[in-house]
Amino acid sequence: MILHHPSPETLLAYAAGSLPAGQSLVVAAHAEGCPHCRAEIARLEAVGGEMLEDMPPESLALDAFTDTLARLDQPAPRSPALPRQADLRLPAGTLPRILASAEISRWLWVAPGVRYSRVRLPWAPKDNVMLLRVAANKRVLAHSHGGAEFTQVLHGDFHDETDRYAAGDLIEEDEHTNHQPHAGNQGCLCLASLDGGLRLPWLTRLIRRSA
Amino acid sequence: MNQAGSPAPDAATLAALIRRVATARDKQAFAALFKHFAPRVKSFLRRAGMESGAAEEVAQEVMILLWRKAEHFDPSRAGAATWVFAIARNARIDHARRAKGLPPQPEPEPEAAPSAETLTLAAEQAARLRGAIAELGPEQKQIVQLFFFSDTPHAAIASALDLPLGTVKSRIRLAMAKLRSSLGEVP
Numbered sequence: 001m002i003l004h005h006p007s008p009e010t011l012l013a014y015a016a017g018s019l020p021a022g023q024s025l026v027v028a029a030h031a032e033g034c035p036h037c038r039a040e041i042a043r044l045e046a047v048g049g050e051m052l053e054d055m056p057p058e059s060l061a062l063d064a065f066t067d068t069l070a071r072l073d074q075p076a077p078r079s080p081a082l083p084r085q086a087d088l089r090l091p092a093g094t095l096p097r098i099l100a101s102a103e104i105s106r107w108l109w110v111a112p113g114v115r116y117s118r119v120r121l122p123w124a125p126k127d128n129v130m131l132l133r134v135a136a137n138k139r140v141l142a143h144s145h146g147g148a149e150f151t152q153v154l155h156g157d158f159h160d161e162t163d164r165y166a167a168g169d170l171i172e173e174d175e176h177t178n179h180q181p182h183a184g185n186q187g188c189l190c191l192a193s194l195d196g197g198l199r200l201p202w203l204t205r206l207i208r209r210s211a
Numbered sequence: 212m213n214q215a216g217s218p219a220p221d222a223a224t225l226a227a228l229i230r231r232v233a234t235a236r237d238k239q240a241f242a243a244l245f246k247h248f249a250p251r252v253k254s255f256l257r258r259a260g261m262e263s264g265a266a267e268e269v270a271q272e273v274m275i276l277l278w279r280k281a282e283h284f285d286p287s288r289a290g291a292a293t294w295v296f297a298i299a300r301n302a303r304i305d306h307a308r309r310a311k312g313l314p315p316q317p318e319p320e321p322e323a324a325p326s327a328e329t330l331t332l333a334a335e336q337a338a339r340l341r342g343a344i345a346e347l348g349p350e351q352k353q354i355v356q357l358f359f360f361s362d363t364p365h366a367a368i369a370s371a372l373d374l375p376l377g378t379v380k381s382r383i384r385l386a387m388a389k390l391r392s393s394l395g396e397v398p
C-alpha cells in the first residue's frame with residue numbers, strides 16, 4: 001500500500017505544467033503506480049479545462065483559420081530516435097514506462113553497496129535525475145540537500161530517522177532535510193530528481209567521504 | 212471571434228465535434244472547434260506570459276494537434292476542454308524548450324483503458340466543477356489561477372503575492388479540498 005504521495009501543491013504544479021522536468025518525471029513515475037494520484041491529477045486537469053473555458057476569447061489574425069486548415073494534412077514530425085539505454089540488468093517492468101524516452105547510463109559505483117545510473121532527459125538535459133541502487137541493509141552516508149529532492153521507490157524499501165518508505169512511495173524533501181537513508185532486507189532501487197544542475201552535490205560529497 | 216452572438220457550445224457538443232473529427236475528418240466540425248478553442252487557447256497562453264505572435268502560433272499548433280490526436284480523445288476519461296487544456300499545456304512547454312534548441316518530450320503511450328477512478332471524471336461533471344470554482348473564495352481562486360497561468364514554482368508565486376510559502380500551500384490545499392468535495396470525492 002502506498003503511504004507517501006506527492007504534496008497537493010506538487011500535484012497541482014504537475015497538472016499545470018509548471019514543475020521542473022526532472023521532478024515532473026518522478027511524479028509521472030509515481031502516478032503510473034498510484035490510482036489515487038492519477039485520479040487527483042485528472043481532477044486537477046479538469047480544473048485546468050474549466051480555467052481554459054473561462055478565458056476571455058482573444059481574436060486570432062483573420063487568416064489564422066485558413067492558414068491552420070492548409071497545414072492540417074502535413075505529416076506529423078517524426079518521433080525522435082530511441083535514446084541510448086544501458087542494460088541495468090533489472091527484471092522486466094521494474095522501470096517506469098515514462099523512462100522509455102530517457103537516456104540511461106550503466107551503473108556507476110558510489111560507495112560499497114551503493115550505485116547510481118545517470119538518467120538524462122533529452123528535453124531537459126540539465127535536470128539532474130538518477131536511478132540509485134542500495135544493497136540490502138546498506139546505509140547511504142548522511143547528507144543534506146542542496147535543493148529539493150524527489151525520490152520514487154521502485155523496488156525494496158528504506159528507512160531514515162523519521163519514516164519507512166516502500167515501493168510505490170514518493171518522498172519529497174527540501175533543502176533543509178538532513179538524512180541518512182538505510183535500505184531494508186531486499187535493498188532498494190529509487191528514481192530521484194535533485195535540484196542544482198549537473199553537480200550531483202551530495203553524491204560528490206559521498207564519494208569524497210568514502211574515498 | 213466569438214462575438215457573432217451564438218452561445219458557446221456546451222461540453223457535450225464539443226465532445227461530439229471532436230468525435231466527428233476523429234471518425235470522419237470533418238472539417239466543419241473542426242471549424243466549430245477552432246472558433247471555440249483557438250481564441251481561448253491564445254488567451255490562456257498570453258496569460259502564461261507569451262507575447263501575442265507566439266501565442267497565436269502556438270494556438271494554431273494546438274488546433275493542428277487536436278486534429279491529429281482526435282482519435283485518442285476519450286470522452287469517458289476527460290471532457291473536451293480538459294483534453295484541449297492538456298494539449299495546450301504541453302504545447303506551451305514544448306515551445307519554451309524549442310526556444311532553447313531542445314526537443315519536445317515524447318508522449319508516453321496512452322493507457323489501454325480508462326481506469327475506474329478516471330471514469331468518474333466524465334464530461335457531465337464539468338458543470339459541477341465549474342460551480343465549485345465559482346464558489347471558491349477570491350484568494351483561493353487567485354492562487355489556483357496563478358498555478359495554471361504561470362510556469363513559476365510555488366515559492367515564486369508566494370513571493371509575487373508577498374505571502375509566506377506556508378500560506379500559499381494551505382490556500383491550495385483548502386481550494387483543492389473544496390473542489391474535490393464538489394465532485395463527491397472524499398476530501
Ligand SMILES: [Zn+2]
Binds near residue numbers: 004030034037
Ligand atoms: Zn500517489
